Amino acid sequence: MSTSSDPHLDVIVGERGHLTNLAYRLLGSLAEAEDAVQETYARWYAMPRQKQEAVESPGAWLTTVAGRICLDLLGSARARRERYVGEWVPEPLPDRAEWISGPAGGGSGPVDPADRVTLDESVNMAFLVVLESMTPAERVAFVLHDVFRYPFAEIAQIVGRTPAACRQLATSARRRVGAAQVPTAPTAGQAPLVRNFKEAWEARDIKALVGLLAPDATMTADGGGLVGATLRPVEGAARIADYLIQIADRAPGLKLLERSVNGRPGLVAQLAGVTVTVAAFGLDGDRVTRIWAVRNPEKLRPWFAEGQDGEARRG
Numbered sequence: 001m002s003t004s005s006d007p008h009l010d011v012i013v014g015e016r017g018h019l020t021n022l023a024y025r026l027l028g029s030l031a032e033a034e035d036a037v038q039e040t041y042a043r044w045y046a047m048p049r050q051k052q053e054a055v056e057s058p059g060a061w062l063t064t065v066a067g068r069i070c071l072d073l074l075g076s077a078r079a080r081r082e083r084y085v086g087e088w089v090p091e092p093l094p095d096r097a098e099w100i101s102g103p104a105g106g107g108s109g110p111v112d113p114a115d116r117v118t119l120d121e122s123v124n125m126a127f128l129v130v131l132e133s134m135t136p137a138e139r140v141a142f143v144l145h146d147v148f149r150y151p152f153a154e155i156a157q158i159v160g161r162t163p164a165a166c167r168q169l170a171t172s173a174r175r176r177v178g179a180a181q182v183p184t185a186p187t188a189g190q191a192p193l194v195r196n197f198k199e200a201w202e203a204r205d206i207k208a209l210v211g212l213l214a215p216d217a218t219m220t221a222d223g224g225g226l227v228g229a230t231l232r233p234v235e236g237a238a239r240i241a242d243y244l245i246q247i248a249d250r251a252p253g254l255k256l257l258e259r260s261v262n263g264r265p266g267l268v269a270q271l272a273g274v275t276v277t278v279a280a281f282g283l284d285g286d287r288v289t290r291i292w293a294v295r296n297p298e299k300l301r302p303w304f305a306e307g308q309d310g311e312a313r314r315g
Helices: 009-014 016-027 030-046 049-054 058-082 125-132 136-147 152-159 163-180 190-202 206-212 237-250 308-314
Strands: 213-222 255-261 264-271 274-284 287-294
Touching: 009 016, 009 058, 016 030, 016 058, 016 136, 030 058, 058 136, 058 152, 125 136, 125 163, 125 274, 125 287, 136 152, 136 163, 152 163, 190 206, 190 237, 190 255, 190 264, 190 274, 190 287, 206 213, 206 237, 213 237, 255 274
Parallel strands: 213 287
Antiparallel strands: 255 264, 264 274, 274 287
16 A cells, blocks of 8 residues: 555554554443544544644644543543443453454454554453543543553643643542552462362352352442343352352353453353353452453453354364
8 A cells, every 4th residue: 555645654554553452441441442543543534634744743643632532432431321221341351362353243364463452451350440430531641641651741632631630630540549459460370260260150169159259259240231130249259159150050051261351360151152241350369359240242242253163272
């Protein structure tokens, strides 16, 4: 493709991965992130050529516009989530090795790596849940500065506040993260603990499940009103274990698979080869403290290709 008609074309195209990563962390939804990135590009191409050529740094321009779009979406999301049926949980993402069809679904080949979200500590489910507790301005300032290392002078142009005010927003957001005691790195014992949890669930061993759960553990399910899911968090080890056993009894063909969820060990539940639930775990030592079970099919699009073929690849 010739770049003579658009001197910024290579830069513009090369920014898609960065923008997707940024928007997903800001919004907690891959679908909304894709829409935000699409709108960002639409605004660039809607500009007259003369204005495009006057932009000194197209990458910075795209980031600024994407950040403002996400800020607006975060503001409207609060109102939408007040009408959401049940609990809202961020959209879970598979490991890139398991992401067979593109986020839009329907494809059979690998997706462009630029469209994948980099799975690091800033997208583990516990971290994303804490981000949800922040105000839109706090979230944007914190993610841009602490995760992507943007200076407050640039963040100020996105948030519409002074650099000093943006610094205060990031500090406030940092306190929220600290108060939530979000682990910054996975521990070596996470995968074995999740595996033991899976085996106890499969065996319907309620005593073993209770032993693996912290006494004050919490399980949050997100069905979005589209599928059955408890509308309020289930609290306490015994209640969670009993709830999980009931699920297993009601779905005798349920198959549990160990999978990476947002870069951490998790579980995928399938019926007839179709992913129906993706569970992320919060762990503390040798106990499960939090379970986030996403059942809303609109949030499971990247997982739909994860079926019997994926199982065969893993042996």
